[in-house]
Amino acid sequence: MNIVNIVVAYKYAPDPQEATVSSDGTVDFSRAKAVVSDYDAVAIGYGRRLATACGATLVGVCVGGPQSAKPVATKAALSRGLDRVVVVADDELETAGSTRTAQAIAAVVSQLGDVALVLAGDSSMDVAARMTPSVLAGLLGWPMLSDVETVALADGSAALERLTPQGVQSITVALPAVVSLTSEAWPVKPPGMKDLLAAGKKPVEIKSVADLGLTLADEGTVVSRAKLGGSARLGVVIDTSDPAAAAATLVEALRAAGALSEGGLA
Amino acid sequence: MSEDQFDFDVTVVGAGVAGAVTAYLLAQKGLSVALIDRGETPGSKNLSGGVLYCRSMTTVFPDFFDQAPYERRISRNQLVFMTPESSVALDYADERLHRGGTAVTVLRAKLDAWLAERCEEAGVMVMPGTRVDGLRIDQGRVVGVRAGEDELNCRVVVAADGVNSFLCRDAGLRPKPASNQLALGVKAVVKLPDGQLESRFGLAPDHGAALALVGDCTQGVGGGGFLYTNRDSCSVGLVLRLDDLVRQGLRSVDLFDHLLAHPLLERYLADGQLVEYGCHLVAEGGRAMRGQIVHNGLVVVGDAAGLTINTGFTVRGMDLAVGSAIAAAEAVAAAIAADDVSAAGLAPYETALDQSYVGQDMRTFAKAPHFMEGDRLYHDYGPLLADILFQIYHLDTSPRHRLMKVARSALKASPLRLTQLARDGWEGVRAL
Structure with a gap:
């Protein structure tokens, strides 16, 4: 099989688990540390297996602000199993949306050449628009398949299994293609010391928007963000000294609030 | 190899x-x-x-x-003895501390x-x-x-x-x-409303305050409390000696709530927003x-x-x-x-x-841990100091007494004895 490069698009994004929601519903990401999400780790892990099987190079491509190019960021991605990374890090891309992100990835993919497959995770962890792979495929003129569970590569084509609401589809597609994987496609495990050690020695290429000769598209302007809605907290405190009684009281309270139906969760 | x-x-x-x-x-x-x-x-x-x-x-x-x-350069230090309703503080502010960059909050x-x-x-x-x-x-x-x-x-x-x-x-x-060599640290970071921190603590920009709290804040458990100013938030917490906490059958979370409800803390932290909290063991064995x-x-x-x-x-x-x-x-x-x-x-x-x-x-400071284990420090000194100062400031038309007499009668009402006071003083001087 003659596959030279497999690309994994990943994002170094703030971890929503560390975002805080204030009492007035404002969501604050400023204290959330950036990570390579588990969704992206699925794509990298799956890509590693494919690349090893066919002798291809697994290239990570990341687009973001300057902190995406810091050693802690690139090592976090490389330790998951990438052979090398290309980071498009630029102040201009700090708040890039799907369109600009896809533009930058497309430029890197074109420069790399010989890319048979671009893998992506289910979605980004912080925005979760699930658009970037589609915009990328559009820019490249390649097919895009989402919610893919398995990929089997052959010469010039790939056999995929794709989860749809109607069931599993088996698809054969000509390469090159863009594929986004489900979050279950690969069992993620944390990198070990040797993975981290190896990561420190792998090549990292950092590019700016100017290096790629990109003219970034207009993505519109965010005028305001709605605060998280939802009803105000009722502030009911249940005494837990008798656990069984507490559980019964909780169920009653949830039922009264309409959160529970007879079948279970409403 | x-x-x-x-x-x-x-x-x-x-x-x-x-x-x-x-x-x-x-x-x-x-x-x-x-x-x-x-x-x-x-x-x-x-x-x-x-x-x-x-x-x-x-x-x-x-x-x-x-x-x-770093958050702020500490230029104001307070040692505060607390009773449920009062606080007696040694308040030390010095520009030299800020200029020299002796200490910062982080x-x-x-x-x-x-x-x-x-x-x-x-x-x-x-x-x-x-x-x-x-x-x-x-x-x-x-x-x-x-x-x-x-x-x-x-x-x-x-x-x-x-x-x-x-x-x-x-x-x-x-x-x-050993459990008397360990303490449980409980801490929360409370973000204050914009612009409030400096006015509440009386601080200039980049200046910070550090308060060490003793007495009612731990309800007599060996240890103490602290309140530090960060850039726009406060770190507030307790350090509780493990053996004493267990012996007295108290829960750290209750003590922490008790601390936050104290009038002194309540005023500093009013309308603050809890941003993080947690607990950790602290070595106290010296x-x-x-x-x-x-x-x-x-x-x-x-x-x-x-x-x-x-x-x-x-x-x-x-x-x-x-x-x-x-x-x-x-x-x-x-x-x-x-x-x-x-x-x-x-x-x-x-x-x-x-x-x-x-x-x-x-x-x-090798003797400090032993000195700090003395119960009187956490139980008795706060009330004694507060009672003396109350007698001085609380003018209720009854005839006043000289300071020495006020102090003696407050001491008499306190479980503390003069010999203990002398011994703690002596040990404190030797340990600290």
Whole structure:
């Protein structure tokens, strides 16, 4: 099989688990540390297996602000199993949306050449628009398949299994293609010391928007963000000294609030 | 083991202040260093956010004040004795403290991340998200570390894994600490409404306050409370001696709520928003807790070496961590250069530590833990001071008495006896 490069698009994004929601519903990401999400780790892990099987190079491509190019960021991605990374890090891309992100990835993919497959995770962890792979495929003129569970590569084509609401589809597609994987496609495990050690020695290429000769598209302007809605907290405190009684009281309270139906969760 | 079997010259376990500074200094000396931390990012497992006495830090990082993410320079210190309704404070503000940059408040999530970046710049291989399971020991020598299925081989391991130091315990260097040598630290960071912090604490920009709280805040449990000002938030918490907490059957969460409800704290923290909270063990044993800090192929630094001092006025750990890191880096580099990383080859670390301000201060305050264990400090002094001052300020048309008589009658009403007062005074002077 003659596959030279497999690309994994990943994002170094703030971890929503560390975002805080204030009492007035404002969501604050400023204290959330950036990570390579588990969704992206699925794509990298799956890509590693494919690349090893066919002798291809697994290239990570990341687009973001300057902190995406810091050693802690690139090592976090490389330790998951990438052979090398290309980071498009630029102040201009700090708040890039799907369109600009896809533009930058497309430029890197074109420069790399010989890319048979671009893998992506289910979605980004912080925005979760699930658009970037589609915009990328559009820019490249390649097919895009989402919610893919398995990929089997052959010469010039790939056999995929794709989860749809109607069931599993088996698809054969000509390469090159863009594929986004489900979050279950690969069992993620944390990198070990040797993975981290190896990561420190792998090549990292950092590019700016100017290096790629990109003219970034207009993505519109965010005028305001709605605060998280939802009803105000009722502030009911249940005494837990008798656990069984507490559980019964909780169920009653949830039922009264309409959160529970007879079948279970409403 | 031959040259090429070593992954690194030195492996440092724990990327807190002690570990990061040791790693940084060793890398600067040209050694290959790995810095391992179990937190996904260095600092994420850390809770201490307190006062860093930073003179030693500025010798390591001369640009500390320009570059490091500190919160405020402390120019105002208070020691506050609390009763349920009152607080009596020794309030000390001094411009010299600010000018000299003696102490700063820090939030460790930010500081540790900054230190790790300095380490990477110096060439340290930083490995976050990795939990070291144990030491690799070969014929009585530490030769590396184990983590999951992986092993790292190195000439020297630096144990900087904190107060619980499982590495030291596994290596048999230190017994499990006694419960009177440990305290439970409970802390919350409370963000104040914009612009409120400086006016509430009476601070100029970049100036900070540090309050040490004694008495009702712990409801008599050995230990104390603290309130530090960060940039736009406060770190507030309790340090509770474990043995006393258990003996009195109290819960830390109840004590913490009790502290926050005190009128003094309530006013400082009004309309604040809780941003983070947590708890952590704190070493309180002083010199007696240190154990063995040098072994074949291993040195122990920072909290793992039991390096903390609590005098009631100042609670120190991070500055001692830096001091131990400086001493350890010198000795480890010299031992590697001399190709003798045995306990004897690394022994100059212990000597240098003992001769440094760390060792000297640990000896000077060796009696402090015992003195701080005295119950009267937490039960009786707050009410006594408050009663004396109440008699002075509470004019209710009854005839006044001279101060001496007021003091004597307050003492009579207090469970404290004059002999105890004298003894505590004497012991306090000797211990502190």
